[in-house]
Amino acid sequence: MSRHLPPSDREPDHYVNPEPFDPTATEKLTPEQERFYQASQWKIMWWKFRRHKLAVWSGVVLILFYLCVPFAEIIAPYTPNERNNDYLYAPPQTLHLFHDGQFIGPFVYGFTSEVDLETLRWVYKEDPDQVQPLRFFCSGSTYRFWGLWEMDFRLVCAAEGGSMFLAGTDRLGRDQLSGLIYGARLSLTVGIVGIVISMFLGILLGGLAGYFGGIIDSMIQRLIEIMRALPELPLWMALSAALPVTWSPVWIYFGLTIILGLLDWPGLARAVRSKLLSLREEEYARAAVMMGARPRRIIFKHLLPGFTSHLIASASLSIPAMILGETALSFLNLGLRRPSVSWGVLLNEAQNISVVTIYPWLMAPVIPIIIVVLAFNFLGDGLRDAADPYK
Structure with missing residues (x-):
């Protein structure tokens, strides 16, 4: 594939007897140029968008966020209005992998709580003796998937009889995460x-x-x-x-x-x-x-x-x-x-x-x-x- 070379718009400063423009003169296109000229506008847009690395990674982040929309019931460890009366204003629990130098997998330490008589509020402390491994692809509290089907399957659950509040709880003990x-x-x-x-x-x-x-x-x-x-x-x-x-x-x-x-x-x-x-x-x-x-x-x-x-x-x-x-x-x-x-x-x-x-x-x-x-x-x-x- 080739194309005609247009005459120059600017004349050189000093020349004698310039050669006339030859319309048969052609320039051989490189494979990259040929691919560019044959591409559609949408494909050219996609090539240029891919060079904007920050925009590409932003698109990936948004895709991950929007994946939570249809599967929120499965991803969330609790229902949003489920109350835990024993954990009012509980702070976020830290996720651990090792206990006493031994690999256990993702787990959290249980809470011990007491009332601070000066501030009249609950104070929670992690108890290293309460190792509570997380469960994956498990059965948790029941919910209605998309408001249609009753299910109890969840991606991650707390240990049996334990708690998992990775983002803490509010005044009614509802899980923030x-x-x-x-x-x-x-x-x-x-x-x-x-x-x-x-x-x-x-x-x-x-x-x-x-x-x-x-x-x-x-x-x-x-x-x-x-x-x-x-x-x-x-x-x-x-x-x-x-x-x-x-x-x-x-x-x-x-x-x-x-x-x-x-x-x-x-x-x-x-x-x-x-x-x-x-x-x-x-x-x-x-x-x-x-x-x-x-x-x-x-x-x-x-x-x-x-x-x-x-x-x-x-x-x-x-x-x-x-x-x-x-x-x-x-x-x-x-x-x-x-x-x-x-x-x-x-x-x-x-x-x-x-x-x-x-x-x-x-x-x-x-x-x-x-x-x-x-x-x-x-x-x-x-x-x-x-x-x-x-x-």
Whole structure:
């Protein structure tokens, strides 16, 4: 495979009788160049994305987090609302492998507890005489898998008659680690469901404004300006507080996702509008109009595919904002509530600074929130760079 060499745009400083351009002159392409020119746009994007190591590892981290969503019941050692009355505000147990120089495998030491008469609170200490090996692929407390089938199979369980609180417990003795695993189901999916609603509205309204222009564009632009002029967090709080307290946790969840999605579309709509304003003047778009194609077909079959990669990058950067929105509302007790469990619901236990000072492990949900938000941001940066593979 070969290609023609174009004439130079710049002339040398000193020359005499330059040779005329020979259109038959060709340059042999290397196998790498030939592979590049024959590749599709999506393949070129993938090659460029792989070079962004931080984005790739962020994608791996997010995949691991999202694997917890469908299998939370199996992965978590306890159900999220299961109480252990003998371990109120128990600190995290340390995971060990060796006892007295002998390899035993993953195990924890049991607790001994006593009441501190000065502070009037339980004090827990590890007892080296209580070696409690962990059990894997075991039977634990019963649960309903996806709310459909009753099961007791778990990935890891505490020893018979023992305890396993690797992230500590709260004021009612509920395991924090199990809460974090179950909470990932709601906190991570609220961003996915919300971004679907946001992208639908953003593409629809932005597409109408960018393609038709005129009065339609003006009306949608004024609506976007009104939406963006409203303070975001107070508006979230007002709409969330308007949800009836008698609603079931499922309806509260869907109501919250709809609120987050309805308030996030203006930014995406503006991006879609600006792109369509430029793309509708391209020759292929004009040719589709002259051939009698309907506006819906032109927008969704010809114009939108031209910047689908940019939409994907924008979506990946919007999801963390929705996760933080749900966390903030649940933390303020305006979003999800018990018995539903999300990372924001777990943080609701840490509203009192004195409690956090004494029991710092109640702030554990902050760690996965930071990891997920940073991972989405790094992934979005990588996708945004890869969206323009020829740059």
